[in-house]
Amino acid sequence: MHLSGDRLLDDLVKLGEIGAREESGRTRLVLTPEDFEARRFLITRMKEARMQVRVDQVGNIIGRRGNSTKDDLPVLAFGSHIDTVPSAGTLDGCYGVLAGLEVIRTLNDERAETRHPLELISFSNEEGVRFPMMIGSKVASGIMDLETAYELRDNAGITYRQALEAGGLLEGALVAARRTPGEIGAWLELHIEQGPILESERLKIGVVESIVGLVHMLVTIQGRAGHAGTTPMNARRDPMLAAAQIILEVNKIGRELSRSSVGTVGLLNVQPGAMNVIPGKVEVGIDLRDTSGERIDQGMQKVRSAIDAVCKKLGLEYTTRERARLAPQPMSRKVMGSIELAARRLGASYKVMPSGAGHDTQNMARICETGMIFVPSKGGVSHAPDEWTDPTDLALGANVLLETLLELDRT
């Protein structure tokens, strides 16, 4: 069975036109008029492909294709998300959803039956720009309860529930968002890599082995503000100097901890923040990621000792606060094996690799076997209008998804 990429590419263009503005890509923040239009587009396409469509209590869109067997076999689910960051490209989550749609259409064309029911899921609010991220998959997997999700607010004070209501998504009989244990057998997410590794190694497919874990830590360094002109160099207590050394240390730890580790300082708050004033206080936001939770702990231990040494040397007080911690999420060996088999059958070069970005898959891993398939991203660019993957690679990735599903369906 083979999937042609033409309809998929056509759908990517059409969905990409929704919320598009000249020169600045497209913006479809969750539960805005643009997102509602994109949802209607997807639901129409699902119905055209003869799927039974339902929207659950948190706004996840689920298209179902029944199975041929009478047995109650668990669902094989796949998909991604269609909300975007501001000024996005056309691929990110849309690729995984529309490729899933094309998989269903191909099965229809071939009159192929599957033993397991298939469900294409478009999770609501993956990006976390307007509301905290991944609400749809968190509720579906039981990580977050529905009431908590409903009370989350955007910057304008609008709750998630109100935003759903505004789109008419809470009318009529509602479908439970939380999936029952055993209901879903496996979840597959096809996604662009959003990094440069596959392209630079001239490989076509990434078989994700683990979604990296992370720690976010905010360091507040207290010094003494002073006049930049009149305070002699040896009479200063300058927290910016400590921040500079901490930034270098985080970079070094990110480089040296392991092959998969990355360390970033992407946030700096300088007070009072004037060119002619020695800062009185500086906040440094640290992001450290790795595929091993143990190594993240080791890395953070190194970060903490570095902070302590630097601040002591400079005579500065400091506090640290952990803002977020996510455990690494390994993928299912069985699903990885099926993806590798599919890639080999299709003659696609591949590598087993981590995902440095978070995805709905990490939540689905709570309730079923999960796997992710990556395709190359040109220049590693994502979350930007010039996000691009060669159309041949997009079609190949969709075929790997199809082949993997067929393989999982046999077992």
Ligand SMILES: [Zn+2]
């Ligand atoms: Zn995504």
